[in-house]
Amino acid sequence: MNTHDAPFVRPVLAALCAASLATLAACGGSACFGFDGCSGGNGTPNVAVSGTAAIGKALASATVSLSCASGSGATLSDGGGHYSTTLNATLPCILTVTAGGTTLHSLAFAGGTFNTTPETELMLVYLASQLGTNEASLIANFQNNSQFQRVLENQTDVLAAQTAVVANLQQRYAVTLTAPAFLTTPFVVGQAGVDSDLGALATAGAIDVNGMPDPAAVSLLSAAGLAHPLTTTSTPSSGTGGTGSAPGGMM
Template identity: 45%
Template sequence: MKFLNGAMLRTLQFGSMALATGALVACGGGSGSGGPPVGTVSGTAAVGAALANASITLSCKNGSGSATSDASGVYSATFAFDGPCTITATGGGITIHSFAAGAGTFNVTPLTELLLDYIAGQLGTTVSGLLSGISSNASFQSALSNGTVIANAQAAVAKLINDTYAIELSSSSFLTVSFTSSGADADLDTLLAADAITANGQPVASLVSAAQAAGTAAPISGGNNGGGATGGTGGSGGTGTTTK
């Protein structure tokens, strides 16, 4: 039996490596798994006081995640998902909601609950309908991931609070702003003192009704039929029956 010379051996080894690599790619190996990308959603859950040790659940267009907030109400969840996501924080007998357009910082407060009321009004649905439809309704998904719609809705909620309680929020970007004692935290304390937030962390019923009415008066194009999201700013709205 003759031994292979060095050049021929190297050629055969290279060919074997190429075949192995080709087989790995064909079998779906490597980094491309075909699933949603991994990202991190974080923020602060608070109702005036921090919502400490709260259960945070995220339900997304694709994927879901969970976390537990710390003593300061801060949470962080890293998981595979396609946004947007709805966020539910539950702790101490309090349940409040928010949403995340994608990866990044997204708070969970009575203001974000009110923001969902406003956007639900724009979409011709309720908060419950918005939360349950996030994985299947294209119109809901579009609205909750559209930066212009979100910014306009936050501005409308801030205006509603100013018109109703003569309280000017430190920032209209309350969904994503970093919490500080003189900023977002102080805003919630001021709203509590004005009885705009109830003991269970919810905006008062009259404020919820006004937010829903204001949203209804500024509908997002396409409504709940899956069209594009191009909603404008709304007025202060009126009062009516609260339906969550």
């Protein structure tokens, strides 16, 4: 290096070092290279998931656990049932929200908003039945079953299940849901949309007094899933989902 250039090069190097340190700190101590964001120390990406847990009222101060294809994490919901966490994991993730005697489940096939409500519980019931099992077995064996993981990461399959839940609930309980995209639509408890739909479903009897899906609603979605089995599923890429073998629908 030409000694005459030293006064100009040193400030540039100092700025680059400062930027590198800032980037390292933003990644929680893990280096970031390229344009895909931060990765954890074990090479898996940091996944940010948020949402609202509600049953017609907020599930406040609830434990929110995430069990992913690789990795896990936990957080607490706030007074409005909202939760937000970033974890070092490989998608998809199953969410379990526990508040008192109420335990509800949901899933995340990408980073972003994924709510947990009685509707998402019924969606997992439907998906489990499509896979020839029940919800408890789906959740218990998810991390060791590649087929379960492929389906829950497949956006097409998951959104078809969401549509099936809406169609079956509307038909059986004569309720017109105003927020059919209940899994990923941000909402605030007490306002119209996902939360008011939960109130309408509770009034119609699809949700019991404890905020859980009524056994009749569970049986309804279990039978609907069994009638629309998923036999093969293509592998999705980048959380965008692939194409399933069968669409969701009403009985």
